[in-house]
Amino acid sequence: MSDSPQPYRVLARKYRPRSFHELIGQDAMVQTLGNAIQRGRLAHAFLMTGVRGVGKTSTARLIAKALNCIGPDGQGGPTIDPCGVCEPCKAIAEGRHIDVIEMDAASHTGVDDVREIIEAVRYSAVSARYKVYIIDEVHMLSKNAFNALLKTLEEPPAHVKFLFATTEVNKVPVTVLSRCQRFDLRRIPAELLARHFSHVVEAENVVAEPDALALIAQAAEGSARDGLSILDQAIAHAEMGPDQKESAPLVTAAQVREMLGLSDRGSVRSLLGLLLEGQTAPLLTAVRDQYALGVDPLSLMRGLLELIHAVTLVKAGRDIATPGQSVEEREAIADWASQLGFAPLHRLWQLLLKGHDEVASAVLPIESCEMALLRVMHAATMPDPGEIARMLREGGPMASGAPIVPAETSSGPSASLPASFEELIEAFWQRGKGQLAQELHDCVGLVRYAPPELDYKAASSLAPDFTARLTPALREVTGVAWRVAQADGPAAPTRLEQEQRQAAEERAAILETPVVKAAMEAFPDADLDDRLEQWSA
Secondary structure, X not given: OOOOOOOOOXXXXXXXXXXXXXXXXXXXXXXXHHHHHXXXXXXXXXXXXXXXXXXXXXXXXXXXXXXXXXXXXXOOOOOOXXXXXXXXXXXXXXXXXXXXXEEEOOOOOOHHHHHHHXXXXXXXXXXXXXXXXXXXXXXXXXXXXXHHHHHHHHOOOOOEEEEEEEOOHHHOOHHHHOOOEEEEOOOOOHHHHHHHHHHHHHHOOOEEOHHHHHHHHHHHOOOHHXXXXXXXXXXXXXXXXXXXXXXXOEEOHHHHHHHHOOOOHHHHHHHHHHHHHOOHHHHHHHHHHHHHOOXXXXXXXXXXXXXXXXXXXXXXXXXXXXXXXXXXXXXXXXXXXXXXXXXXXXXXXXXXXXHHHHHHOOXXXXXXXXHHHHHHHHHOOOOOHHHHHHHHHHOOOOOOOOOOOOOHHHHOOOOOOOOOHHHHXXXXXXXXXXXXXXXXXXXXXXXXXXXXXXXXXXXXXXXXXXXXXXXXXXXXXXXXXXXXEEOOOOOOOOXXXXXXXXXXXXXXXXXXXXXXXHHHHHOOOOOOOXXXXXXXX
């Protein structure tokens, strides 16, 4: 009679870390623990906090093994590299060690449960070096239970260690936190998760596209357990070859995207392009096409938010390039960052964020998604309060429904750009941007003026953020994206210096006229009145 097959273990349990080397993304904590064990500076209580699936309970079990490992020869002491073969290591890994007690605080919340621990800590460990209490989701303990534990937690017997794990550390009393050595386990980066998943699929004899693993890692949001659960589902969803017994399952990006209801990044970029160009009918058609393919409207809104966030970061000068990012995506983000100012980007973010929340709670998600995007398309083009005030003062029209990215930015500079630097300064005055106009007049020495390009030399009094403020203002005033750069070469004097020099030359010329010269000789204490200079001019 053949042995019955072993029951299937889900990946999240099968690939739980068995040593600190297998614990990914928590290097700082492992180094701290290693140093503490090596130097004999072991705390009596540890608190692990972090989001779900980053390894809090696994870390607690690894600490229990590290404290109680005796080595293959039975003579070893506490170590950051437990052997895994001695009886304490094996018993702890299998959850059967009598001196390592795990308790779920979610189902043992009362003071009576804690009283049992208080009574038991008085007795030495049966077979281990330390008696270890692992309390998961410790924030679920009642207030009275925490109070009952305080004295024991502050002065426990030398043979007892407490290991707490929680996802909501803000609910743990400060009096408890102050008695523990705290470790904040970080979210695991998507790149690190994707590499971990590639090792898992290789061990499972599964073939997976790199893009598929990248999508799973992003969907996991920093949680290894969530990612392995999604990977488990993706493998079950994967297509098999003709010979299903011999061929390995193939996990593709398209299948993962369909399984998770995700839109591909190219479609999201296309949607944002239609949104910025103000193309209403094509936008609605594209949204419905995505919906017909099984894309969740909430996922669509999230994809647009992530793209606007990426554009804003590039606009702010941050490099967001990742190994899995396509050349097309990098170019599109860089192009939008050069065309859009911070003000419209912030407005787009706020409008999309509001739309995301509405879609999340809507009875009709796809309809809410369409209405939210239409509102974004029209509201994002509205002028800011300062521009509205200027329009009201000047009596000009307030256009709505125009593209967020004007046509000039894609078809070349407009013919109506200011022909000279002086005309540009005047245009700033007329558009109500007096501060920038004054700075251009007083503090900017022109190196090169070739609209829509401007190179200048700055006076010492010019603010460091001048270029960052001038670039979006130039686009707002002229309707064209400009290239503005500060240069170190020879520059013309500022307009203020030119006017001061011209005034000095005119004054000298007046003083050299025979009549004025004779008057100054007759009256040595006299001075030339500014009004005479203005009249002469």
